[in-house]
Amino acid sequence: MALQYFARRLAPSFVVFILVQFVIRLIFTVWTFQNLGFANIVKSYATGIVFDLATYSLFILPYIAYLLVLPTRWLNTRLDRIATHICFVIFAGMVIFDIASEYAFWQEFAVRFNFIAVDYLVYAREVLGNIWESYPIVPLTLGILTLVGIAYYFFKDTLLPTQVPNITLQSKASVLVGFLCLAFGGFYAVSLDFKNVTDNNYANEIAANGIYSLFSAFRNNELAYKKFYITYEDITHSDLPATPPRLVRAARPEMRKNVIFIVMESMSAAYMNRYRSNADFTPNLDALAVQSLNFSNMYATGTRTVRGLEALTLSIPSSPGRSIVKRPGNENLFSLGEVFHDRNYHNKFIYGGYGYFDNMNYFFENNGFDVVDRVDMSDDEITFSNVWGVADENLFAKVITEARADSQTGNPFMYMVMTTSNHRPYTFPENNAGIPTEGGGRIAGVRYADYAIGKFFESAKREPWFENTVFVIVADHTAGAAGKSSLPPGRYHIPAMIYAPGMIAPREVEKVASQIDLPVTLLSLLGFSYKSEFYGQDILDEAFAERAFIATHQKLGILADDKVTFVEPVKKYGIETASGDVMAASEVEPKSLTDVVLSYESASQWKRNHKKLATTLIGAVTSSLQQ
Template sequence: MFSTKKLTPFFYLTLFYVVISFILRIILLFHPITQSTFSGVEILKIFSFGILSDILIFVLACAFLWLYLIFISNSKYRKPYGYIHLGVLLALFLYILSGKSILSEYGGGLEKVGLIFVGIKTLLFALLLFLPQKRDKIRHWLFSFVIFLYVVLIVQNAISEYFFWNEFGVKYNFIAVNYLVYTTEVIGNIMESYPVIPIFTSLFIVAGTISYFIIKKSKIYIEKIPSLNEKLQISFLYLILFGLSLWTVPNLAKTENATNVFTNELQSNGIYRFYLAYVNSELNYFKFYKTLPEEEAFALLDKQISDIHGISVDRKIVSDSIEMHKNVVLITIESFSADFMKMYGNKENITPFLDDLATKSLVFTNLYATGNRTVRGLEAVTLCLPPTAGESVVKRKDNKNKFSTGSVFKSKGYEVKYLYGGDAFFDNMQDFFSGNGYDIIDKKDFSPEEITFANIWGVCDEDMANKAIKTMNKEAQTNKPFFNHWMTVSNHRPFTYPNNKIDIPGDSKSRNGGVKYTDYALRKFFTMAVKQPWFKNTVFVIVADHCASSAGKTELPLDKYRIPALVYSPEFIAPKHCTKLMSQIDLMPTIFGLLHFDYESKFFGQDVLKSDYKPRALIATYQDLGLIKDNILTILSPKQEVKQYKLVLKPNEDIKGDFKLYYDEKPMKEQRNDLVNDAISYYETASYVLKKKYIKINKNSTDSNGSHYLLKFTLPTLQYLCKRITVFLFGCAFGFFGYFTF
């Protein structure tokens, strides 16, 4: 049996984590924000279950430590294996350095991160290989660094949990997840709000001191590296504990069921709460935002949306004309800001086709996206629902069988499809759209000869345009109307596309190039579409999913949410400008109005062309929820905070009045309470109907073929899954090779 001394790195780190968590619970228990009293039984439950949860969570967190320690050996440096290993690392480094690796396709800083990571691994392995006499000392410093890193993260997490509790009175929730998304803004806020330098100086001093003692007690592991047999025994023991922890932690969380909310929060483990928040992607509106009594909230909503009654958004939409079952093609353009177009003041001529098409279309000049992610745009045009706090419904577990744009078209006998040039598994689109009755055409449905160019996000927009025409020609032969929702991909980092198509090279990785190429691909699509027999009976709706950037000087900068929207059907809809303030959620209900559809609606979106429409727009981040109305922006934030800004249009002689999009947002000293209540009514009722599942349709709903909304395992799907699994396994093997070089 191996010596228990070989377990000392695990033991001392676990002990340190449990002690820190115990101290933190005591501090939070007596924190001023913890406005509650606890019985002896509750305190016993908080600390006993809390400590057990901490131990189990840290067992899981030790997976990286186990992997690091278990692969420490001297045998990997023996000839010829050491030289082969080093050669592979050098080849990998040069591959990434070439700028043509798969990492370069993702854009951003991923390529640089990969280069630094592999470069450090290569350098360390070379030192350990060529300096055997220094190997023990180098390994000691690497071991010390790993221990120090664990200690720093433990202390940092405790500090973060304290400040989060200080702000919100709870353990981590989706706001904490959100902080990882808005890193720049969050770091800036922290720098301004807290004495960062003293805090982090103290952190590193404490972490360094604690690390010194842990390293001193546990360095026997690297001084007398365990044999293969001992490593197998350590691994067996760890994997048993790992499996036990995986099973126990969720069940232990179920005991957080006290009527006293603070008891549940103090008992919980912050790291596990963070994981749950990340997975569930929701932020409880009723817990963190300003609310009204339910009846009052829905009564206010009734004043803004005609004909709803009671605790519901259900209403009957009745047209005064005969329904027209025209084909509808909805094209959502990736990251397409209003200011890319000429009519909004752009002078770079990057959207020549859409600029021309706008002169022949119904143009909604004053439309705002609900969010700044693709899934928010898809949610807005599919569910016509305000952007509730947390992640988009598209990415939530309860995202199926919703009343949607697709369900309205299906009720009218339409073929309903979602077209996407990438892999629809990305961003949970496959699950969402298939779960709501859409048939899906994506990259796995393309034959090799149909793909002329692809990057990490999928096939180029031209290839998708060709596929869309083939799909629509096939649908037209069924003599049934069709609704196709096409999501473009080319206007996305890394902005690569085929060369010799536009005057900006396809490998220049230019944002303007991505925009102009998508415009070019849309021209190709319409050039083909106009030749098809179904063209004259089709309504084309073109809108952005969100803007290209969301950063601004204020929480919700209006110009970062303004998007273009066109409706083109030359023999049906006359060119016109609709200048009413409107939201992305209103677009499809307006299309239904143009087609004179009668239907039972659960939408918050409205037909903006009706006389009773009351102009407003809804914009949001993951946690700031905004209402634009009466030239005032009202923002609801966690901790029941409310801010209001007067919107003052900035003069710009180069832009016509209908298309001016830049505003100064001036804080208001006195609140407009009526607008605050209007904002609350929208977001509270939207959160309520989602929570109560009031916008679900029949749970046993089936598609037009009578099959349930389940993923159809066709041969292309199975091939796709096999490919994904192969890539995943290769990535795991590659990760092991790269990670455990020392």
């Protein structure tokens, strides 16, 4: 009788929870239906029940504790009824709110909550501001409250059974043990990996439970490579070879040119006419590509801004879990900033937002850069801003102001400039080449980002430092990397070009290359000789081996010959084709697997292998020998 009583008290919340999770899955199924297939849908929903049960058992624990602690004589009293009704309303509000939040997250990333959501929770101002500026908050809130009211109306008379049986301490103990077994079983026995029941990434994400995924991400936002991944020792039965610094000898005299990296937020190659014939979103970038050393098969290493900045600054493949930019112990690393700093360049990271976000300021300040962010911009320098930062026009105007001042010092400068306008909520100044500022969405953001960079170069060409400056234009990542497979190469394809009229001849380089190769290629073009710990290669070198590193926060791969060889937890590996098919692990070539493992395992030891070292002495000796 006691068990039946407690079950009846839990029944309304259980029904609401399961119904809401079904609605969420149904929304995602409709959204991705053409990429699923009936068999995958059945597997997703069957697996989803397991996740939902595990999640509910954890989610409802506080209320279970309340019921077991409450003396039997107080059950069904007025105080108990008030507390139970309040708890139900709060519970219903939380799970119904989950529909809206998961919908928004899926719209942006096409996955359930993951470590990105965990990171975002740390930066409440930016995230809440982004939500406020991107979505109709008042109608959404009214809608959620209405649904909560409807749920309460249907269940208010069934929240408490009419009669309370004789409940002994032994009965309560039995209920407690049973529920703890269920809850801890859900916590320890059910792994997020259980969602991978098909070869279809969309189906696997639908199978998961967003709330469970969020809390799982809290537990696993950093992954120890040796613990979770196949290692070099597993393959070869020998220790991982050491990676000592190597001497890079330039084939040309060193040029002391200014350098400006323009890292464009979420700029997929697919938005450019060069890669999609019916696109007319980026006339300025398309024109610059023709006038530049254009790398037409460049791939981002990851799916977030900090991954792009990590690749361009450290020239290192992704480590599983968080980016190095956000990890402790990321000071004094061997970075692009240090290579230029050793040559008396004035380095700056220039960002239109607040650089404390994602730990960017700390990372750059401790790796050879000064920081200029929104805090350093006066009111008269800002004509428009949103939660992420100032408009790209204002950012680029600040770049010109900084360059104008630094060019007077007698030393060259190197800037890493990070844009923000091509990011939800996609808002920017009005009256810009007819680009809609209301309801334009991502394409409007792309158009404005292109407009702003075109306007920047119009202004920069009038500056005396322009002719002595090399510009590197590259995206941090694409607009979305999710697809049928978990590492779809096309979703990592980004624009990348080096623009320096009169210094670097325009041409197209079709080699498959990685973001981490771009800084090394730039240093080669500048004639820098240095001692290096970079993983990237000079793309223009005849010996360049075509491949690209692409990864999620857990799945680490190398793209070569239209196939992605990958490793993932727990000690798994395999191949995905460019079309999204997953091949058996037995078909992985030993050399391909060794290359992936060697690269990523070594990169995961960045605290030991990627420390700052001096470069100027080696460069001077090498230059004197050449002369």
